[in-house]
Amino acid sequence: MSSNIYDFSTLTGSIHTWLSGMMSSGWVIFTEMVLVGLIFLLMYALLGLFLVYLERKVCAIMQNRVGPNRVGKWGLLQTIADLIKLLLKELIPIRKSDALLFNLAPFIVIICSFLAMAALPYAKGLQAIDFNIGVFYIMAVSSLSVVGILLAGWASNSKYSLIGAMRSGAQIVSYELSVGLSLLAIVVFSGTMQLSGIIESQANGWWIFKGHIPAFISFVIFLIASTAEINRGPFDLAEAESELTAGFHTEYSGIKFAFFFLAEYMNMFIVAALGATIFLGGWMPFHVGNWEGFNQIMDYIPSVVWFFTKTFFIILIIMWFKWTFPRLRIDQLLTLEWKYLLPISLFNIVLIAFIVLMGWHF
Amino acid sequence: MFYMFSGIILICSLLTITTRRILRAAVYLLCVLLATAGLYFMLKYQFMAAVQLTLYAGGIVVLIIFSILLTSHITHRFKHPDLVKLIMGVSTALVGGGLVIATILSHPFQTGTTSELPVNMTEIGNQLLSTGKNGYVLPFELISILLLAAMIAAIVIAKKDKNKNSEI
Numbered sequence: 001m002s003s004n005i006y007d008f009s010t011l012t013g014s015i016h017t018w019l020s021g022m023m024s025s026g027w028v029i030f031t032e033m034v035l036v037g038l039i040f041l042l043m044y045a046l047l048g049l050f051l052v053y054l055e056r057k058v059c060a061i062m063q064n065r066v067g068p069n070r071v072g073k074w075g076l077l078q079t080i081a082d083l084i085k086l087l088l089k090e091l092i093p094i095r096k097s098d099a100l101l102f103n104l105a106p107f108i109v110i111i112c113s114f115l116a117m118a119a120l121p122y123a124k125g126l127q128a129i130d131f132n133i134g135v136f137y138i139m140a141v142s143s144l145s146v147v148g149i150l151l152a153g154w155a156s157n158s159k160y161s162l163i164g165a166m167r168s169g170a171q172i173v174s175y176e177l178s179v180g181l182s183l184l185a186i187v188v189f190s191g192t193m194q195l196s197g198i199i200e201s202q203a204n205g206w207w208i209f210k211g212h213i214p215a216f217i218s219f220v221i222f223l224i225a226s227t228a229e230i231n232r233g234p235f236d237l238a239e240a241e242s243e244l245t246a247g248f249h250t251e252y253s254g255i256k257f258a259f260f261f262l263a264e265y266m267n268m269f270i271v272a273a274l275g276a277t278i279f280l281g282g283w284m285p286f287h288v289g290n291w292e293g294f295n296q297i298m299d300y301i302p303s304v305v306w307f308f309t310k311t312f313f314i315i316l317i318i319m320w321f322k323w324t325f326p327r328l329r330i331d332q333l334l335t336l337e338w339k340y341l342l343p344i345s346l347f348n349i350v351l352i353a354f355i356v357l358m359g360w361h362f
Numbered sequence: 363m364f365y366m367f368s369g370i371i372l373i374c375s376l377l378t379i380t381t382r383r384i385l386r387a388a389v390y391l392l393c394v395l396l397a398t399a400g401l402y403f404m405l406k407y408q409f410m411a412a413v414q415l416t417l418y419a420g421g422i423v424v425l426i427i428f429s430i431l432l433t434s435h436i437t438h439r440f441k442h443p444d445l446v447k448l449i450m451g452v453s454t455a456l457v458g459g460g461l462v463i464a465t466i467l468s469h470p471f472q473t474g475t476t477s478e479l480p481v482n483m484t485e486i487g488n489q490l491l492s493t494g495k496n497g498y499v500l501p502f503e504l505i506s507i508l509l510l511a512a513m514i515a516a517i518v519i520a521k522k523d524k525n526k527n528s529e530i
Binding site for chain 2: 151
């Protein structure tokens with residue numbers, strides 16, 4: 001049915017054969033790894049910078065301001081200027097801090113987001129690694145970034161950082177459950193954990209439409225819980241400016257601070273991309289059942305465009321959350337998770353298992 | 363790659379027990395667990411690797427770090443152990459390690475002839491809950507009951523006595 005979507009694996013395959021013609025197989029793998037790494041690095045930096053710009057513009061629109069508008073056309077180069085400023089800033093070593101862990105923490109956070117990015121499918125056939133447990137892998141890797149945050153808070157030997165790290169740790173550990181359960185809902189529907197398999201199963205409609213109300217409930221739970229997991233407002237207790245100056249990265253300066261900042265935005269991108277892949281069909285165009293003609297027209301839009309449109313749609317929702325809701329208190333935060341979201345998602349899973357068992361979904 | 367991972371495991375394990383700062387010990391332990399997950403990835407057993415990452419690295423180490431954050435201070439250093447204890451510990455480790463190495467070296471290992479089995483999620487799930495041959499439903503349920511008991515116990519311990527702390 002979806003035969004005329006451009007398959008990127010033909011492009012990557014031709015690059016592979018071209019490289020194989022020039023060197024031995026070991027060097028081919030090495031070169032491909034270096035190439036993929038460079039592409040990811042470039043994408044990471046560009047997306048991160050663009051997301052910071054987008055956040056400032058969205059915030060400005062919500063608050064009826066103009067936002068960055070001086071550097072470049074519509075202020076597009078503002079974040080690049082900021083980056084250069086951050087690169088030139090002095091790295092302040094903290095006396096009486098644990099220097100090794102202090103320097104290690106930003107790298108742990110950033111490596112975790114890189115690991116998660118590797119398994120995301122960006123377009124048809126454009127995926128660095130396609131694990132048969134893709135969803136589980138991304139969950140596992142993203143749960144590691146909390147270690148970096150905890151270390152950062154502890155190693156800076158400052159009260160604000162420590163409190164920020166503790167809050168963030170409690171928050172991430174508890175909201176991880178809801179994120180996992182809401183993703184599991186769609187895994188139950190599609191019967192596979194492989195990300196490409198989940199996308200293929202949405203060829204006749206996205207799960208958010210096919211899965212009746214339970215899929216929609218788990219989508220909402222996923223949005224709330226993942227916003228909390230990436231420490232963004234209204235759940236940004238870990239860096240509540242008015243109480244903790246900047247939370248766990250209070251003592252960081254220059255490029256190390258930029259690492260945390262960038263990792264936070266990239267985590268937002270990863271969460272949004274995962275949500276788009278699982279619930280909104282990833283790169284799969286908008287298909288309705290067996291309306292062949294309609295589906296054919298939709299296939300003319302490239303799969304990359306579909307993927308990034310959906311991802312940025314979810315990113316905009318997450319940003320909308322941040323600039324409209326006031327920050328929660330820590331006890332309200334934990335009550336929300338343990339008393340409301342977790343029971344709802346547990347019940348939801350049972351409901352979905354029942355629906356799948358009876359074969360009521362499309 | 364194998365030598366790199368095993369090197370990381372060996373060095374970090376040694377550092378875990380020799381460092382005098384408790385949080386660094388936890389971080390070295392994390393490195394050991396991550397390198398073990400790397401070994402599983404090399405074996406193409408991704409499910410096990412992801413379980414290793416979630417449970418050990420993401421769960422247990424985070425809990426360890428959490429408790430360290432709550433209880434200890436950054437300037438805290440462990441004292442060097444007594445000489446007697448040191449000698450006893452090292453000798454026990456050497457004897458144990460020697461026994462293990464001697465057993466491994468004396469065992470005639472053969473290259474496996476069975477073909478590679480695909481690790482399928484569905485199969486793991488079915489096997490875990492099957493009551494038939496090689497089924498794991500009994501251990502699975504026993505562990506569930508154990509976890510439930512542990513959770514209830516934790517809640518009972520953490521629960522505040524209403525009569526004593528009536529002001530809260």
